[in-house]
Amino acid sequence: MTNPLKRAAVFGLALIVFSSAALCAGLLFDKSEYAARRARLMEKIPDGAAVILGAQPMANYYDYHQNNDFFYLCGVEAPNAVLIVDGVRKSSLLLFTATERSLRNEGFSTDLLKNPQEVTGIERVMPAEELNTVLTMLASQGRIIYTPFKPEELAREASLEKLRTLQRNMVLNPWDGRQTREGQFVNLLRERFPGVEVRDCSSLLWELRTIKSPAEIEIMRKAGRIGVKAMNELMRAARPGMYEYELAAIFQYICKKEGAGELAYYVIISSGENHPYVHYYKHDRRLEEGDFLVVDAGPDVDHYDTDISISFPANGKFTARQKEVYEAAKAVHEACLKVYRPELTLEQCRKEVDEILQKQGFDLSKDYFKRMRGGFGHFVGMAVHDVGGSPAVLKPGMVLANEPMVIYPEEKLGVRVEDTVLITETGCENLTAGIAREVKDIEALMKKDGIPQVLKRTGLY
Numbered sequence: 265m266t267n268p269l270k271r272a273a274v275f276g277l278a279l280i281v282f283s284s285a286a287l288c289a290g291l292l293f294d295k296s297e298y299a300a301r302r303a304r305l306m307e308k309i310p311d312g313a314a315v316i317l318g319a320q321p322m323a324n325y326y327d328y329h330q331n332n333d334f335f336y337l338c339g340v341e342a343p344n345a346v347l348i349v350d351g352v353r354k355s356s357l358l359l360f361t362a363t364e365r366s367l368r369n370e371g372f373s374t375d376l377l378k379n380p381q382e383v384t385g386i387e388r389v390m391p392a393e394e395l396n397t398v399l400t401m402l403a404s405q406g407r408i409i410y411t412p413f414k415p416e417e418l419a420r421e422a423s424l425e426k427l428r429t430l431q432r433n434m435v436l437n438p439w440d441g442r443q444t445r446e447g448q449f450v451n452l453l454r455e456r457f458p459g460v461e462v463r464d465c466s467s468l469l470w471e472l473r474t475i476k477s478p479a480e481i482e483i484m485r486k487a488g489r490i491g492v493k494a495m496n497e498l499m500r501a502a503r504p505g506m507y508e509y510e511l512a513a514i515f516q517y518i519c520k521k522e523g524a525g526e527l528a529y530y531v532i533i534s535s536g537e538n539h540p541y542v543h544y545y546k547h548d549r550r551l552e553e554g555d556f557l558v559v560d561a562g563p564d565v566d567h568y569d570t571d572i573s574i575s576f577p578a579n580g581k582f583t584a585r586q587k588e589v590y591e592a593a594k595a596v597h598e599a600c601l602k603v604y605r606p607e608l609t610l611e612q613c614r615k616e617v618d619e620i621l622q623k624q625g626f627d628l629s630k631d632y633f634k635r636m637r638g639g640f641g642h643f644v645g646m647a648v649h650d651v652g653g654s655p656a657v658l659k660p661g662m663v664l665a666n667e668p669m670v671i672y673p674e675e676k677l678g679v680r681v682e683d684t685v686l687i688t689e690t691g692c693e694n695l696t697a698g699i700a701r702e703v704k705d706i707e708a709l710m711k712k713d714g715i716p717q718v719l720k721r722t723g724l725y
Contacts, residue, residue: 290375291339292566293479295385298338301472302349302356305337308468309351312408312461315399317449318345318360319418327526328370331416332646333469335567338384341372346395347386352407358384361392403457410465411453415444419564420529422649423466470651474643475661480568481686484645484663487524487565488684488695491572494518495699498559499706501714502551504578508533509547514715515561524563528570528648532560535578539671539678551578556586558669558680562648569648571665572696573682580710582703589670589679592632594701595621596668597681600638604666604685604692608658614638632670641665644684662687663695 291298305314319331321343330341338347338358345360364374380389390398402409415426427444434442443451453462476484494515501514512531519527530545535557538544542560551557555578562570575590577583582590599620603613617638621628628634643650644663655662664687669680683696700709719725 290383292483293339295339295383297477297479299385302337303354304472305349305465305468306351306354308471309349309408309410309465311351312410312463313348313350313352313402314410314465314468316347316349316412317416317445318342318347319416320344320445321366326419329419329526330567331418332473332567333412333416333466336469336473336646338386340384341370343370344392346392348398348402350407355387357388357390357398358386359390359392359395359398399453399457403460406460408461408463409453409457410463410468411446411449412466412469413446413450413464414466415446417647417651419526420648422647423651424653425649466651473645473650474652474655475659476645476663476686477661480645481661481663483566483568484570484684484686484695487563487568487570489698490519490522490524490563490565491561491570491684492696492698493522494563495559495561495572495574496709497714499574499576499700499714500709500712501716502557502576502578502580502710503716504551504553504555506551506578506716507547508535508549508551510716511559512547512561515559517715519563522563524565526564528562528564530561532558534558534560534678536676537673539676540673542669542671542678542680553579554583555579556677556679558678560680560682562684567646569644569646569650570684570696571644571648571667571682572684572699573667573669573680574699575679575681576706576710580707582707585675586677587703589632589672589677590681590703592626592630593636593668593670593679593681595624595626596633596636596638597666597683600666600668601683601685601692601694603638604658604687606658606660606687606689610639610656613640635670636668641667641682658687660687660689 316334318334322328334347342360342362348357375383414423415430417423430444434440450462497518498511498515502511515531516527532543532545533547534544535549535555557578558573558575560573562572577586599617603616614637618628640654641664642654643652644665664685665682666685667680667682671678683694686693686695700706716725
């Protein structure tokens with residue numbers, strides 16, 4: 265009898281000649297980059313194979329977005345694909361099926377039609393319909409099956425936040441009770457292959473994603489440059505009398521114009537009574553004289569995000585109180601940039617930041633310094649709140665948010681100074697440097713005409 269895997273492989277190659285999911289202009293990174301990532305995962309699963317489900321076709325009118333774990337390991341944007349990374353055989357298998365029409369509808373090229381193995385660097389390629397055959401074979405060989413238990417990340421998603429939401433709305437809801445897609449897959453694996461051990465590999469993948477490669481860092485630098493330009497243009501355009509949605513539109517326009525495919529998350533604008541709601545995004549306030557704004561936004565470039573926050577007065581002129589609180593936040597932010605380095609712990613960071621602030625003459629007994637300490641924010645990467653939470657100890661290749669903030673609701677005042685920072689071998693690199701941060705620079709920038717003012721002069725606004 266013909267070996268089912270060989271039979272499926274022959275059929276798969278024939279099918280791929282006529283119908284194959286492909287990428288827009290090939291892989292984002294060189295195939296060796298993805299091969300190295302898969303090899304590192306193989307080292308963590310020497311007793312089994314990881315089964316990574318790709319994202320399904322969209323049921324809405326958003327762009328298709330491959331989930332982050334799958335994309336991280338192979339760079340393939342095919343809907344309903346499955347990647348198997350075998351830690352025993354030290355090889356990988358990609359399963360997917362699509363029609364040329366479905367690919368072109370999503371804007372994907374058909375570069376993989378002729379030789380998918382050569383393009384991807386993945387040793388074996390088969391049609392998605394053969395997944396049951398492959399899983400049965402793995403189970404018969406007594407392999408441990410690893411698969412992510414945590415929810416997949418799509419555009420503008422973060423896995424742990426998504427998990428909490430799905431648990432509340434579905435899994436733990438007495439009037440629903442459905443499993444997450446990942447939970448259902450785990451249940452089916454255990455039901456259909458009762459003798460097979462199924463383990464969670466989410467943390468293994470997240471550990472890999474925590475350290476960014478030079479290729480990833482270069483894309484994040486590009487995302488940073490785009491975000492910086494968009495933030496400066498937003499500040500330049502702001503005036504009392506404008507609506508927050510106008511500023512959000514300017515930010516998105518500049519990001520798109522400069523080459524970002526998406527935003528990392530919705531544009532957050534807190535002003536007036538909305539300062540306590542640090543993720544406020546309704547853009548429903550008309551800016552008034554005396555308003556102070558916090559804008560938190562960032563572009564997504566090729567699956568990689570940037571996180572930036574700016575704080576400034578709507579009229580372009582700081583009051584004494586606004587300046588006092590803003591300068592305190594900026595001082596904490598700048599001190600963190602001075603001390604970030606490999607092997608730095610949170611306790612060390614806070615101690616050294618306090619020492620810097622004291623030498624600069626700041627009174628650390630002030631309320632805002634008690635509420636703003638030196639430290640590490642969340643990781644940033646393929647998700648804006650990237651996997652891994654916040655670092656306990658800094659390591660080269662980590663990218664995190666430096667984001668001191670303080671809010672005084674009774675004063676309708678909030679301040680946040682945030683940049684995306686790379687930890688290098690000797691210190692750190694601010695990936696979003698170039699934003700007007702000094703009070704004098706912000707005030708000078710806001711005296712200049714922005715996009716709305718230029719359009720008004722021509723009668724187009």
